[in-house]
Amino acid sequence: MIKLIVGLGNPGRQYEKTRHNAGFLFVEHLARIAGAAWSGSGQFSGEVAECSIGGYKLILLKPMTFMNRSGMSVGRFLRYYKLNPEEMLVVHDDLELAEGLVKSKRDGGHGGHNGLRDIIAHIDSRDFYRLRVGIGRPVAGEKVADYVLSGLSLDGQARLARLFEELASNMEALIVGNLTLIND
Numbered sequence: 001m002i003k004l005i006v007g008l009g010n011p012g013r014q015y016e017k018t019r020h021n022a023g024f025l026f027v028e029h030l031a032r033i034a035g036a037a038w039s040g041s042g043q044f045s046g047e048v049a050e051c052s053i054g055g056y057k058l059i060l061l062k063p064m065t066f067m068n069r070s071g072m073s074v075g076r077f078l079r080y081y082k083l084n085p086e087e088m089l090v091v092h093d094d095l096e097l098a099e100g101l102v103k104s105k106r107d108g109g110h111g112g113h114n115g116l117r118d119i120i121a122h123i124d125s126r127d128f129y130r131l132r133v134g135i136g137r138p139v140a141g142e143k144v145a146d147y148v149l150s151g152l153s154l155d156g157q158a159r160l161a162r163l164f165e166e167l168a169s170n171m172e173a174l175i176v177g178n179l180t181l182i183n184d
Contacts, residue, residue: 002129002175004059004083005030006074008092008115010149011064017157020067020148022093022133023115027060029164030171036060043080046073054172068114071122078123085125089174092116093148097134100159102167104131104179129177133163 009015009024017025027049031038034051041048049060059081063073078085086106092115097103106129110116120126138147152160167174 001056001087001177002058002089003087004061004077004081004089006061006063006070006088006090006119008067008070008090009062010066011062015149017151018149019135019152019156020093022135022160023091024062025160026091026131026133026164026167027062029161030058030168031060033168038062040064044073044077046077053168053175056172056175058175069118070115071118071120074119075122085123085128089129089131090116090119091131091133093135094132095135095137095144095148097132097136099134099136099156100163101134102132102163103134104129104174106130106177106179129174129179131167131174133160 005027007023007027009021015021030053031049031051034053036049036051038047038049044061045063045065047062047064051058051060061073061077063070065073078088092113107127108130109126110120135148138144
């Protein structure tokens with residue numbers, strides 16, 4: 001069962017509504033609908049919110065270490081709370097999925113995502129749940145880094161908001177590890 005949901009992103013106002021911050025945006029949405037407040041935690045180099053969804057107690061984490069160093073925050077958190085990797089869901093952007101699509105899975109590699117790569121290295125496990133939020137690919141000739149760090153259009157923001165509403169309505173299934181509702 002999921003006890004920790006980690007949203008990946010980059011701290012700072014300049015990154016708030018970028019494609020790369022899809023994970024932050026999702027956990028912020030969950031906190032908002034659950035009425036949870038964020039608090040900074042220097043111990044975990046992140047922001048933490050506790051909430052209840054469908055009767056399940058969850059902890060939400062936003063690592064404030066920048067995307068490529070997310071593993072330090074996640075590793076510290078798991079060790080402190082004595083959580084197993086399989087009790088964690090990591091929400092992140094995915095270039096391989098069209099904008100507005102989502103896929104979930106358990107276990108696997110990092111698929112070139114540096115945030116996942118760092119988490120796997122710090123916790124020495126790939127056995128955790130992932131929620132991959134599609135952001136699409138850049139147009140030919142555009143650098144990937146520029147694309148993922150660019151702001152979402154108003155349409156893109158609205159599409160993500162609708163997607164997050166739909167995901168939130170299926171959170172109870174995700175919390176108990178039922179991925180079929182997301183991947184159908």
